[in-house]
Amino acid sequence: MNTFGNIFRLTSFGESHGAGIGGVLDGFPAGVEVDLDFLQNELDRRRPGQSHLTTARKEADRVELLSGVFEGRTTGTPIGFLVRNENQHSADYDNLRDVFRPSHADYTYIQKYGLRDHRGGGRSSARETIARVVAGAFAKMALRTRGISVYAYTSQVGPVALDADYTHYDPALIESNAVRCPDAAKADEMARLIAGVKERGDTVGGVITGVVTGCPAGLGDPVFGKLHARLGAAMLSINAVKGFEYGEGFAGAAGYGSEQNDRFCPDGKGGVTTLTNHSGGIQGGISNGQDIYFRVAFKPVATLLMEQQTVDTAGRPTSLTARGRHDACVLPRAVPVVEAMAATVILDALLQDRCVRW
Amino acid sequence: MNTFGNIFRLTSFGESHGAGIGGVLDGFPAGVEVDLDFLQNELDRRRPGQSHLTTARKEADRVELLSGVFEGRTTGTPIGFLVRNENQHSADYDNLRDVFRPSHADYTYIQKYGLRDHRGGGRSSARETIARVVAGAFAKMALRTRGISVYAYTSQVGPVALDADYTHYDPALIESNAVRCPDAAKADEMARLIAGVKERGDTVGGVITGVVTGCPAGLGDPVFGKLHARLGAAMLSINAVKGFEYGEGFAGAAGYGSEQNDRFCPDGKGGVTTLTNHSGGIQGGISNGQDIYFRVAFKPVATLLMEQQTVDTAGRPTSLTARGRHDACVLPRAVPVVEAMAATVILDALLQDRCVRW
């Protein structure tokens, strides 16, 4: 199942150590101006080797558009794209051919498919998310012409977490540090934590907060296509994600309706707004015009550069010390992926909403 | 979007105060014995009026199977079903025709569709979950013949939460109290909390924990049909759900790989198992044969039986005191819904997995 979306659909392919990562964008509307610099810049934000905090794998991650764009605009026909892999060190993975890395997908892929490409995790590698970033970049190009903006930031790394909600931070600061955290002091703390973790061959998890602003009321398709259910499915499909919540989320489960209900009031422009936004911009699965915000939990990366006990493919106990180039913390590079999936969902819901009223 | 699933698909219909709730189960395998008592019992677990803690709406919720079953077995053709609404008090909702309840779907439905059935929330009513419970009951009938079991329980109501993980509780105790909590003392505390909340016209949220045991390795379809992404989408589509996590979830985001990785070891029967299960039974989006466990956060019900400030459909400030029969806490009745959606996902993934190997 490598297709995502209903009207606007991404179908992706590619493995960590194959020819490359690519995909097809289908259902993307015709007539949108294509901003190639923006597209490449989004990929650069996801690219390995962009800072001392990330994996040292050197990939330019240059995207080639293969179809669907003519004289600078989308044509409504499918957009094929390809990013070649260039810096594979497949030999680094020879010792993984016959062994299962703990908490990695090595074991489950063999159980499911009967065989696997062991090099760099094959299809289970987060390198797959390149295709998501391409889809998201196109979605953003369309959404920004409607005043809809999507951003995300690192709000927690291991035990270091931001104290306040998204309204307290300036999104313009996100790209000002390698961690992609809009609080400079916390970002520094997070960076030092990651550096230490990397030093000892360990890994660390964290949380990314995502925000959609300018989203009109009416997006989302009950009962199974509720907007937050689609956002949740999108986020949970990203590598290493273990949880999703929106609005008050799990914290809200501890509270009372009298505290959490968002009262409606006139917006002063003839419309309606809410005094608070505990709902996270979605009620009954449909956007209400307020900001949509959500949080995504990432587990620590499974591949450690320290010795671990495990079994080989014959089920015999063995020990393993992974080689290769791995992130000690995926959060900084996952920020554009979270944004991309959110943008993809919002554009898809926006197109779908066009079919609702006669 | 009222269809859920890939191979095994539920398509549902119905409103709170229409003729009834029903649906179609398509892709359910042929030859499964249909246990009508079990099916009705699952609906009874979801039924209103089952205890003093729930809404007083009196509905027998008798299900009629309309097709797809012949001489006690499923035929592989679509299973139509219908539960008639019987105890509508539509007049209770006359005062909601022209007003938006805070944090309810009244406003967003009007924004999306241009008109709405205001009686009992129409399609946005949790009465819709009847169809899910029917789908889940069929899924369970199939899964239990393969030794796969799905259960859920209330693990938190407002501030009252269980301290330990699911392995510490006996699922046989879940149905022993009205809250559906396997810890008798905590259940009692939760029940008293709900009674107090109900008394003052307020509502309260909580958390349901779900568990799948006996699930074989290999279920789940990367990259967009990862097993946990489908479980998450399923749970997030249930009314009032605000968050989903599996395995260590958000707590795990604070930790390190060296702590959280699940080491593989021989299982003593020629196979492989893991020493711990921080992963929650899923690695790389595919089940690994361990227990799958997850948590689902529910917000407090939006409809309060106390006065609230809001606006009317013309955008003018007004106050509202809802009438009608509402749950002060949906958790006890949502337990079978969580189970149903989990069973639906697992059966669907099991069928889909049959197509993977040549």
Place this chain on the structure above:
Amino acid sequence: MNTFGNIFRLTSFGESHGAGIGGVLDGFPAGVEVDLDFLQNELDRRRPGQSHLTTARKEADRVELLSGVFEGRTTGTPIGFLVRNENQHSADYDNLRDVFRPSHADYTYIQKYGLRDHRGGGRSSARETIARVVAGAFAKMALRTRGISVYAYTSQVGPVALDADYTHYDPALIESNAVRCPDAAKADEMARLIAGVKERGDTVGGVITGVVTGCPAGLGDPVFGKLHARLGAAMLSINAVKGFEYGEGFAGAAGYGSEQNDRFCPDGKGGVTTLTNHSGGIQGGISNGQDIYFRVAFKPVATLLMEQQTVDTAGRPTSLTARGRHDACVLPRAVPVVEAMAATVILDALLQDRCVRW
């Protein structure tokens, strides 16, 4: 696979001798006025026992709408519906329990599902098409507000065929005879042929011609959702259909481009039209604004009321003389089914087309 459509989707259920036939219409737009008389009239056109030419099974085929309509308009939520079976003579089919009717689905259903409901063909009965007619009636209600009209007629019964194309016949005459043929003389000839065939327990095939007028240019979604491919799939899914062609169809395969190309010319109103319409209103899979016309071939009904040699379920030779009430020719009753499927496809394509331009 009992769901049809992309945006506007029919999911159907039901067997010939079960509780009834029903379904769910999802994605139907909100705000459309529901004309219940029209809906019932469409079902009456498909109803058994409507004339001496059709099966004698007595069914009122009253439809009950179960959801999705409020105060006379569609709400955008799923429309559940049910038509109860009333006049089953299941005992007529006792002798079919253990025998395979030649060219019927008895054998293939057993091969596929391992068991079958032998009464009246179960799910393979054309009684299933009730659900299609309901979907089509709703589609027509929407389409007529846009000036789009769909009609069909019997253009051939056995060897008796109309000589001219659809432009030579007045659609207002279709309902003036029991055969649903707009040429009175030919209709009479067809009726006599059917009566003779029925008399001797035999059956006869034929062709239905379908026409869509007022369809705007732009509908259809290359490359796999071409408008004619969707019309073809729709028609071929109707019981007993063996062929589909549009425009010049098979006859055009014998000809030359210089004869068959439709020259463009100004339409005198600032737009473009074509001098001829060999294309059948579709070019490259997209409607061009001209009439869409197509032909659908039906085989003779498989169930004969005469003795036939066959085998029983154990594979032993036997002979069979079917009882029960069967049509000697399905064409007259299939006309509204062809219209319904065409209307369903056109509405679906119309909604989908809303998503194409930014």
Place this chain on the structure above:
Amino acid sequence: MNTFGNIFRLTSFGESHGAGIGGVLDGFPAGVEVDLDFLQNELDRRRPGQSHLTTARKEADRVELLSGVFEGRTTGTPIGFLVRNENQHSADYDNLRDVFRPSHADYTYIQKYGLRDHRGGGRSSARETIARVVAGAFAKMALRTRGISVYAYTSQVGPVALDADYTHYDPALIESNAVRCPDAAKADEMARLIAGVKERGDTVGGVITGVVTGCPAGLGDPVFGKLHARLGAAMLSINAVKGFEYGEGFAGAAGYGSEQNDRFCPDGKGGVTTLTNHSGGIQGGISNGQDIYFRVAFKPVATLLMEQQTVDTAGRPTSLTARGRHDACVLPRAVPVVEAMAATVILDALLQDRCVRW
């Protein structure tokens, strides 16, 4: 809508004069041996310039597999592929930028999308079928290990048609001539017809017959996924196709049930067979184990190398003489495309059938 299939899915992209044609095969089973020579040979059968009868465009049509294959076997992950365009003469199409070719998709694409790539028809070019041939080649690799074989041949070119049904021809002779007709004398007549048509700048249509042998009973998914409905949709989605029939097809519409029913009889091996095969191997939408055969009507190619009257994009009358390299008759090159789509449908139905029985 550039995705085809349910379990085994092709998503394609690419235009005639863009970077190339490619796609993604998803849901293809794991563990199938990949025969690269066979794959390239299938493309060579579709390749332009293969004989004097076809377009002179010179394309090697070398396919690059980008993912999903490891050490000679499929891995169950998506198979990305790309065929680069090499021999574009885009300038040949400069005169088409502002004019609509009669009966081509120029006009409808503009009507739908608002803009179009005019070079070589853009996405509407039959060059798109490269992706189908790749999908079909993979499907055939899987099917042949199960004894299922798919072949097709040219059975009519303009007025020159084969007299007998498929059982009278030896499929081994199909590739023995440039027309792909298994009757040498007729092939010669067809070739001469095409040469003459080409000489005068005209084009001619025809019919391709397709056959599936070795297909087990049980494939096809009523009521909307009937096997022949899926075959029909597949064929009708191919460029220039105007009709599809299977079994007796339109000819059978003229006949009687007593003549056309296929009597069941013992097959002498403990199973069941039929004495005749008027049904075309499918009853009730499900294969019955007999040969599946069908016919596909192709219109004459729309692009003529002679002067035609038409309008420009402003709606003004003009005349047009196309340049470029075009087939005078697509039938010979469409044979592998018909086979490919049939193989794709059969594999998809075979996989889907695995989910039916419990």
